[in-house]
Amino acid sequence: ETGVTQSPTHLIKTRGQQVTLRCSSQSGHNTVSWYQQALGQGPQFIFQYYREEENGRGNFPPRFSGLQFPNYSSELNVNALELDDSALYLCASSLSGTGGYEQYFGPGTRLTVT
Amino acid sequence: EDQVTQSPEALRLQEGESSSLNCSYTVSGLRGLFWYRQDPGKGPEFLFTLYSAGEEKEKERLKATLTKKESFLHITAPKPEDSATYLCAVQADTGGFKTIFGAGTRLFVKA
Numbered sequence: 001e002t003g004v005t006q007s008p009t010h011l012i013k014t015r016g017q018q019v020t021l022r023c024s025s026q027s028g029h030n031t032v033s034w035y036q037q038a039l040g041q042g043p044q045f046i047f048q049y050y051r052e053e054e055n056g057r058g059n060f061p062p063r064f065s066g067l068q069f070p071n072y073s074s075e076l077n078v079n080a081l082e083l084d085d086s087a088l089y090l091c092a093s094s095l096s097g098t099g100g101y102e103q104y105f106g107p108g109t110r111l112t113v114t
Numbered sequence: 115e116d117q118v119t120q121s122p123e124a125l126r127l128q129e130g131e132s133s134s135l136n137c138s139y140t141v142s143g144l145r146g147l148f149w150y151r152q153d154p155g156k157g158p159e160f161l162f163t164l165y166s167a168g169e170e171k172e173k174e175r176l177k178a179t180l181t182k183k184e185s186f187l188h189i190t191a192p193k194p195e196d197s198a199t200y201l202c203a204v205q206a207d208t209g210g211f212k213t214i215f216g217a218g219t220r221l222f223v224k225a
Contacts, residue, residue, distance in 0.1 A: 004157075033213060035215075040217075041217055041218075042118075042120075042201055042203075042215035042216050042217045042218050043158070043201070043203075043215045044215070045212050045213045045214065045215070048211055048212070048213075050211075055210060055211055056210040056211035056212045056213075057210060057212070058212055090157050090158070092157075092158075100145040100146040100163070100165065100205060101146075101163075102146075102148055102160045102163050103148075103160065103213070104160060105150075105157030105158045105159070105160075106157050107156060107157050108156075108157050
């Protein structure tokens with residue numbers, strides 16, 4: 001059974017640029033969620049995709065957007081990067097987007113915005 | 115407003131010294147409460163899911179309990195390898211699903 005994978009591991013971008021982060025779900029999982037984790041804080045929910053549709057969103061501006069593909073892999077896109085976007089970005093997959101299911105996390109992508 | 119508060123922020127124990135971590139929550143449409151362990155530089159690792167008040171789950175030296183307002187993670191006779199950040203999260207259905215994490219409790223167990 002393959003776990004959740006994310007790419008790239010680390011990324012350095014300049015303020016104002018755009019970035020795309022990628023995630024492959026655990027085998028058999030149809031739901032993907034994305035989180036932002038600042039140093040010393042808990043993960044902050046960005047959004048969730050269930051069967052290729054966004055079915056939940058946290059308090060993040062529209063410049064944070066996502067996609068889920070038919071094979072349930074996913075992308076997180078961030079436009080017009082700001083210094084405060086520097087964080088660990090985590091992807092998590094679960095069996096269902098209807099709630100109540102545990103999520104399995106990838107190792108994260110460390111984004112630094114300069 | 116939906117929120118999750120964990121206490122204490124940090125906890126230092128001697129090996130074998132049992133203790134408890136607290137997670138207080140306020141959320142509408144609770145679908146589940148989850149405990150995760152996170153080691154430095156890694157993604158959270160799933161530990162337990164609790165769905166209703168009175169429910170308990172155990173795994174090795176860890177035991178999680180749930181009431182209508184809070185959850186506890188009890189650690190019995192901890193070992194140095196239990197040192198990590200323990201995160202509590204709730205899933206809510208508020209017309210769209212969301213997951214809310216607490217800031218975590220950093221546990222240090224000294225041999």
